[in-house]
Amino acid sequence: MMVARKTGRRIGPALITLAAALYFFVPLYAAFQFSLQMRRGEWSLDAYRSVLASDVFLNAFLFSITASGAAILCGVLLVVPTAYWVRLKLPRLRPVVEFISLLPLIIPSVVLVFGQIRLFGSNSWLPLTTTDLGTNLLLIAGYVVLSLPYMFRAVDNGMAMIDIATLTEAAETLGASRLRTIVTVIFPNIRAAIVSGAFLTFSICLGEFVIASLLNRQAFGPYMVQLGQDRAYEPAALAILSFGLTWLLMALMQAAAQRKPGQGWLPFRNKAPRP
Amino acid sequence: MVATTDLPMNSTAPRKGRARLRLAWLGVVPFLAFALLFLLAPLFYLVIGAFQTPEGGFTLANMAGLAAPNIAASFWLSIRLSLASAAIGTVTGLLLAHALILGGMPGWMRRGLTAFSGVASNFAGVPLAFAFIATLGRLGLVTVLFKGLGFDLYATGFSLFSFWGLALTYLYFQMPLMLLVITPALEGLKPEWREAAESLGASGPQYWRMVGGPVLAPSVMGCFLLLFANAFGTLATVIALTGSNFSVVPILLFQQIRGNVLYNPNLGYALALGMILIMVVSNLLYIALRARAERWQK
Numbered sequence: 426m427m428v429a430r431k432t433g434r435r436i437g438p439a440l441i442t443l444a445a446a447l448y449f450f451v452p453l454y455a456a457f458q459f460s461l462q463m464r465r466g467e468w469s470l471d472a473y474r475s476v477l478a479s480d481v482f483l484n485a486f487l488f489s490i491t492a493s494g495a496a497i498l499c500g501v502l503l504v505v506p507t508a509y510w511v512r513l514k515l516p517r518l519r520p521v522v523e524f525i526s527l528l529p530l531i532i533p534s535v536v537l538v539f540g541q542i543r544l545f546g547s548n549s550w551l552p553l554t555t556t557d558l559g560t561n562l563l564l565i566a567g568y569v570v571l572s573l574p575y576m577f578r579a580v581d582n583g584m585a586m587i588d589i590a591t592l593t594e595a596a597e598t599l600g601a602s603r604l605r606t607i608v609t610v611i612f613p614n615i616r617a618a619i620v621s622g623a624f625l626t627f628s629i630c631l632g633e634f635v636i637a638s639l640l641n642r643q644a645f646g647p648y649m650v651q652l653g654q655d656r657a658y659e660p661a662a663l664a665i666l667s668f669g670l671t672w673l674l675m676a677l678m679q680a681a682a683q684r685k686p687g688q689g690w691l692p693f694r695n696k697a698p699r700p
Numbered sequence: 701m702v703a704t705t706d707l708p709m710n711s712t713a714p715r716k717g718r719a720r721l722r723l724a725w726l727g728v729v730p731f732l733a734f735a736l737l738f739l740l741a742p743l744f745y746l747v748i749g750a751f752q753t754p755e756g757g758f759t760l761a762n763m764a765g766l767a768a769p770n771i772a773a774s775f776w777l778s779i780r781l782s783l784a785s786a787a788i789g790t791v792t793g794l795l796l797a798h799a800l801i802l803g804g805m806p807g808w809m810r811r812g813l814t815a816f817s818g819v820a821s822n823f824a825g826v827p828l829a830f831a832f833i834a835t836l837g838r839l840g841l842v843t844v845l846f847k848g849l850g851f852d853l854y855a856t857g858f859s860l861f862s863f864w865g866l867a868l869t870y871l872y873f874q875m876p877l878m879l880l881v882i883t884p885a886l887e888g889l890k891p892e893w894r895e896a897a898e899s900l901g902a903s904g905p906q907y908w909r910m911v912g913g914p915v916l917a918p919s920v921m922g923c924f925l926l927l928f929a930n931a932f933g934t935l936a937t938v939i940a941l942t943g944s945n946f947s948v949v950p951i952l953l954f955q956q957i958r959g960n961v962l963y964n965p966n967l968g969y970a971l972a973l974g975m976i977l978i979m980v981v982s983n984l985l986y987i988a989l990r991a992r993a994e995r996w997q998k
Contacts, residue, residue, distance in 0.1 A: 438803025442813070445796045445875065449816060452831040452872065455841035459834035503731055510727035518728060525735045531983045532743065533933035535950050536972045539957050540742025543749070566738045573739075625822075632825055634936040639957055646936065649826040653833075653940050664830035668823060675819045 453668060460661035472662035481648065489637075489645035492561070493630035496568035497623045500576045503569065505619065508580045509611055512589055526577035529570050538567055538636045560640050567636045572626035579625070579682075583618025584611075620681035628674040632667055743976070749969035762970035771952070771962075775974065778932055778948040781863060785870040786927035792871065793878020794920060800879075801886045814883070817876030824873045829940030832869045836860045861942045869937060874927050881926060885919035885993060922989030929982040932975075949975055 463471040476482055504526075511519050529537070541563060545553035553559035589611060596606040612619075634646030649667075653660045753759045766772065800810040835842050836853070837860050846853050859865055889912055897907040935950040944951050953975065955961045956968040 435804055438799030438805055441795050441799040441803075442805055442809060445792070446813065448875075449813075449820065449872070451842065452828075452835040455835035456831040458841060503734055507728055507731035510724075514724040514727060522728065522731065525732075525739065528739060531929075531979050532739075533935070533950060533975060533979060535933075535935055535953050535957070536746065536975055537739070537742060539953065539968070539972055540746045541738065542957065544742045544745045566734075569734070570739050628822055632827065634826055634939070635954070639954070646826060649830075650936075650940050653826065653830060654943070660830040661834045664827040664834070667827040668819075668831070671823055672819055675815075675822070679815075 453665075456661045456664045456668075460658060460665055463658040472658040473666070476652075476659050476662050476666070481643075485643055485645045485648035488643060489631050489633075492564055492568060492637075492642075492644065493627050495565045496572060496630055497626050499565060500569045500572050500626060501580075501619055501623065504573070504576045504580050504622075505612065505615070506607060508577065508584055509589060509607060512581075512584055513593060523577070523581075526573045528573075530574045534567070534571060534633075534635045535639070537570060538639050541567060542639065554640070560642065564636060564640050564642055564644075567640075568626075568630045568633065571633070571636070572622075572629055575625040575629070576622040579618045579622030580615060583615035586618075587611075587614045617681050617683075621678045624674045624678035624681065628671050631670070746969045746972045747976075749966055750973040752966055752969075754964075754966060759966075762964075762966045763973070765964070765967045766970055766974050770947075771967075771971065774947050774949050774952045777863075777946075778950075779978075781866060781870075781948060782928045782931035784863075785867045785874055785931040786924050788867060788871055789874025789878050789927045789931075790920060790924045793875045793923075794882055796875065797879050797882045797886050801883065802889070814879065817879045820876040821873050821880060824934065825936040826940040828869065828872055829937050832860060832865075832872070832941070836865065836868070861946070866938065866941065866946065869941065870931050870934065874931065877930060878923055878927060881923050882919060885916055889915065918989045919993040922986045922993060925982045925986040925989070929979050929986070932978060932982070 460472045461468040461470070463469060463475070507522060511522050542554060543549075545551055545559070545563060547555050553563045592610050592614070593606055596610045601610070632646050632649065633644070634650060637644035638647045638650070649660070649663055652663065750762050751758055751760065753761070766775070796813070799805060800813060832840075834840055837843065838854060840860070843853050860869070893911050893915075894907055897911050902910070933950065935954060938946055938948060938951055939954070944955055947955075949971065952961075953968065953971050956971060960968070962968055962971070
């Protein structure tokens with residue numbers, strides 16, 4: 426009786442799991458198969474070749490990589506000292522900083538960029554959108570805001586795991602300046618957290634469409650939408666490429682998150698502790 | 701204990717302590733300045749603009765303008781689509797989480813699907829739309845497969861580029877998100893509760909109706925609202941699927957920013973404020989319900 430009920434309980438969950446796995450798998454397979462059908466009558470990698478050989482693609486992709494990289498750099502420079510300082514000196518301010526950094530999860534990016542365009546528009550006190558450089562800066566600022574929740578949470582969690590008060594005290598006792606404490610003591614200890622936040626930022630910004638499109642930037646997101654309207658097979662190839670890239674970034678992020686300070690990048694290369 | 705050294709240690713040196721505490725504020729100035737400039741000020745600009753005439757006087761006409769037929773229709777469409785996609789996502793995600801956690805599935809299956817969900821919940825936007833066009837578009841794999849079996853999907857009135865097509869596409873990031881956020885709640889259901897219920901003679905459905913269900917209810921409601929907000933803000937996927945023909949609120953706002961299609965810039969601000977309000981309310985309820993749910997997870 427007990428056994429019968431147990432197997433009865435297993436069939437339902439197995440079917441549900443199978444259905445979900447199928448739902449997840451089919452679109453990926455469909456995009457993959459579709460991307461191979463560009464040449465009539467046989468399967469080929471023509472769609473991938475066509476995408477990768479295009480200058481427009483390369484320029485858009487490089488532009489987005491640069492913008493995402495700049496956003497990561499600015500985000501780290503902004504978040505790391507702030508999270509450190511708030512934990513160390515101003516714990517009362519923590520809820521405020523946390524609230525601000527979670528706000529972009531609530532505010533849709535289309536609303537955010539709307540406000541920015543109007544605030545920094547042609548008739549404003551700081552007309553960023555009138556020049557190319559200014560608009561690029563605004564794009565990067567927008568990406569920093571978008572990634573703030575992920576970056577702050579990653580870095581703050583990283584700091585929670587080490588005893589920053591004691592580390593700071595030790596560094597100061599040995600005569601290190603504040604800047605030196607942050608750069609040579611705190612930073613290496615939360616490197617894994619920073620890397621994990623950076624990968625997440627990268628995967629969010631690389632294919633970002635709304636902000637880039639409304640700021641008229643020739644970035645990867647708007648390029649993809651345009652390609653989707655003009656072509657049939659190349660978009661499927663791009664979907665497969667981006668899914669692969671997202672997968673890779675998430676895997677790297679996981680690897681970074683699980684890595685302890687001082688540990689090597691590859692687990693099998695760690696030296697055994699000496700007796 | 702470093703933090704306490706910056707506070708006045710005794711009554712003879714309060715002045716010095718105060719000054720140092722005030723100096724400590726300088727450390728967060730860059731962050732606050734950045735947030736003010738690129739996050740808070742733009743939001744204030746929109747909120748204030750929503751209550752102003754083009755000449756700068758106070759008015760409620762913009763907010764009243766949201767009731768105009770085309771704008772109200774947009775909000776209603778957005779809300780229905782978000783409700784439908786959140787409901788499907790909540791139910792399927794809950795079923796999947798239940799199957800994986802309480803249904804005795806092998807560990808590798810659970811780890812695999814959880815890891816996949818981490819990726820899929822970030823796989824929104826344009827590529828997702830492309831994958832679904834290859835699946836359920838007019839020439840998509842599944843559409844063609846069904847046709848071969850004598851079932852014409854598009855003859856039934858279904859289209860990937862309409863309401864249910866979008867809801868089905870959203871599910872690809874909604875179900876994984878549900879799985880990720882509901883997992884802690886399901887793991888918090890203690891086996892002892894089930895055993896206690898069973899030893900008192902409760903059947904399976906009775907346990908869920910009287911013990912498991914009420915404990916899970918706040919979490920499930922909270923996650924539903926999170927999914928609702930997630931769908932409500934979705935824009936890139938819709939554009940990649942439908943161009944800008946499917947006028948949910950984010951699309952309408954997108955077009956307004958592009959070319960002032962509402963012929964009144966301040967009505968655009970009101971539209972943005974309407975979006976902010978819906979997002980804020982659903983997120984606040986989510987946070988409140990999550991706090992309520994965490995009582996059981998200690």
